Amino acid sequence: MNFANQVLQWFLNGAHWQGDGGIPHRTFEHLAMSGASVLTAAVIALPVGIAIGHIGRGGILAINISNIGRAIPSFAVLVIAVELFGIGALPAFIALVALAIPPMVTNSYIGMREVDADVREAARGMGMRERAVLLRVELPIALPFIMAGIRTSAVNVVATATLAALVAWGGLGRFIVDGFGLQDYPMMFAGAIMVAILSLIVEFSLAGAQRLATPAGLRPSKTVQKEEPLGTTRDTAMVAA
Amino acid sequence: MLATGVVGAVEDPWIRWSWISGHADIIAAALVQHIQLTLIAVVVGLVIAVPLGLVAWRSRVFRGPIFSLTGILYTIPSLALFSALVPFTGFTILTSEIGLVSYTLLILIRNIVVGLNSVPDDVREAAQGMGYRPLAELVRIDIPLATPAILAGVRIATVTTIGLVTVTALIGEGGLGSLIYDGLLRDFKTPLVVGTVLSVALAVVADLSLAGAERVITPWSRARATT
Numbered sequence: 001m002n003f004a005n006q007v008l009q010w011f012l013n014g015a016h017w018q019g020d021g022g023i024p025h026r027t028f029e030h031l032a033m034s035g036a037s038v039l040t041a042a043v044i045a046l047p048v049g050i051a052i053g054h055i056g057r058g059g060i061l062a063i064n065i066s067n068i069g070r071a072i073p074s075f076a077v078l079v080i081a082v083e084l085f086g087i088g089a090l091p092a093f094i095a096l097v098a099l100a101i102p103p104m105v106t107n108s109y110i111g112m113r114e115v116d117a118d119v120r121e122a123a124r125g126m127g128m129r130e131r132a133v134l135l136r137v138e139l140p141i142a143l144p145f146i147m148a149g150i151r152t153s154a155v156n157v158v159a160t161a162t163l164a165a166l167v168a169w170g171g172l173g174r175f176i177v178d179g180f181g182l183q184d185y186p187m188m189f190a191g192a193i194m195v196a197i198l199s200l201i202v203e204f205s206l207a208g209a210q211r212l213a214t215p216a217g218l219r220p221s222k223t224v225q226k227e228e229p230l231g232t233t234r235d236t237a238m239v240a241a
Numbered sequence: 242m243l244a245t246g247v248v249g250a251v252e253d254p255w256i257r258w259s260w261i262s263g264h265a266d267i268i269a270a271a272l273v274q275h276i277q278l279t280l281i282a283v284v285v286g287l288v289i290a291v292p293l294g295l296v297a298w299r300s301r302v303f304r305g306p307i308f309s310l311t312g313i314l315y316t317i318p319s320l321a322l323f324s325a326l327v328p329f330t331g332f333t334i335l336t337s338e339i340g341l342v343s344y345t346l347l348i349l350i351r352n353i354v355v356g357l358n359s360v361p362d363d364v365r366e367a368a369q370g371m372g373y374r375p376l377a378e379l380v381r382i383d384i385p386l387a388t389p390a391i392l393a394g395v396r397i398a399t400v401t402t403i404g405l406v407t408v409t410a411l412i413g414e415g416g417l418g419s420l421i422y423d424g425l426l427r428d429f430k431t432p433l434v435v436g437t438v439l440s441v442a443l444a445v446v447a448d449l450s451l452a453g454a455e456r457v458i459t460p461w462s463r464a465r466a467t468t
Binding site: 003067070071072073074075076079080082083155158159160162163166167173176179180185188189191192193195196199200203 | 313316317318319320321322324325327328397400401403404405407408410411418421422424425428430433436437440441444445448
């Protein structure tokens with residue numbers, strides 16, 4: 001029996017679809033942990049990034065937090081969290097929140113700085129109060145960038161949640177880590193495929209959400225699409241995990 | 242209960258200097274391996290990315306597929322990619338490098354294409370008017386002007402790779418990641434702290450040296466920034 005067939009048989013085995021260790025429950029765990037971490041990080045990071053962008057001070061911090069985040073390995077963050085909080089769900093959650101914060105701070109800051117000073121002034125000239133300027137002018141323009149930050153963080157979190165199986169937590173990474181430990185390579189490979197597909201689904205659906213969040217007047221036409229290299233101020237927040 | 246209480250009472254400190262001095266050779270070997278894995282990944286990544294970047298730049302037909310494919314590779318979590326390769330390439334450096342190289346491609350190719358696209362049409366026309374043939378124009382005009390963007394890509398790819406190398410500890414490589422993994426397995430903080438600190442330090446040193454190299458190689462971009 002060749003390897004592809006073994007993997008297929010693994011997927012077709014009904015026992016792998018049932019109970020707490022089954023594929024549906026592990027997928028649910030993975031998504032629930034990722035969702036909770038991204039939401040918690042958003043509640044912390046977005047107000048900070050938006051406030052720094054609105055006030056216009058502390059930009060160096062907002063930009064560099066992503067660069068610092070990139071230099072610290074996700075794996076190390078996870079293991080340090082285990083040393084601090086024990087094994088299981090809590091250290092995984094805390095590590096994932098910590099990893100999700102920097103791209104969101106940076107991108108929401110960049111989004112707020114993208115708002116043209118003239119636009120802001122015109123809004124004030126029209127008699128808008130500070131609150132209205134923020135809510136009705138700055139935030140809609142910044143929204144695509146904010147969404148980009150959430151997307152980067154979410155993809156990174158889904159990836160790192162896989163590593164959390166190493167610190168005795170569930171999720172789809174369990175199949176990889178257990179397959180590894182039992183030398184059950186079809187199981188390990190099946191786990192890898194499921195994690196990869198889940199990451200791609202998250203990436204593509206959030207990319208769609210990012211497009212929908214772009215106000216109609218700001219959508220780039222195909223011909224004048226602006227391109228910026230990675231590593232400039234606009235795109236400092238990409239990470240791989 | 243009592244016995245474990247006594248064992249638990251011996252607090253494991255975050256850093257035990259005696260372990261470091263006793264294991265300097267292991268730490269040095271891990272650091273060297275980390276640098277090797279990173280260097281191979283970035284160099285091989287560049288060797289693949291430059292031709293693909295040129296193709297993606299020149300041909301609209303190939304640009305879409307090249308960006309989609311490298312984007313998909315970039316999105317797949319590292320642990321999934323490494324473990325999907327193990328049944329085929331085993332617990333070898335090859336498995337690690339296939340994974341690490343594929344993560345550099347999106348960053349490098351994207352910056353090559355954007356850098357080349359940013360060369361002003363006037364400059365290109367002037368070169369053609371001066372009689373540059375396509376290859377000479379590419380080598381002497383386009384690539385030098387795209388260098389700042391390309392080097393920015395190399396910087397990000399390098400720092401990203403340094404972080405990802407730690408994950409390869411799970412498939413028997415790992416460089417400094419093997420110290421982190423060792424700390425996790427034995428619940429012993431010192432190797433964890435040493436591995437993490439050295440990995441971050443390596444990323445910072447690599448980033449700063451590449452920034453320095455960028456200033457030396459492209460002095461004009463600094464001149465433009467200050468005026």
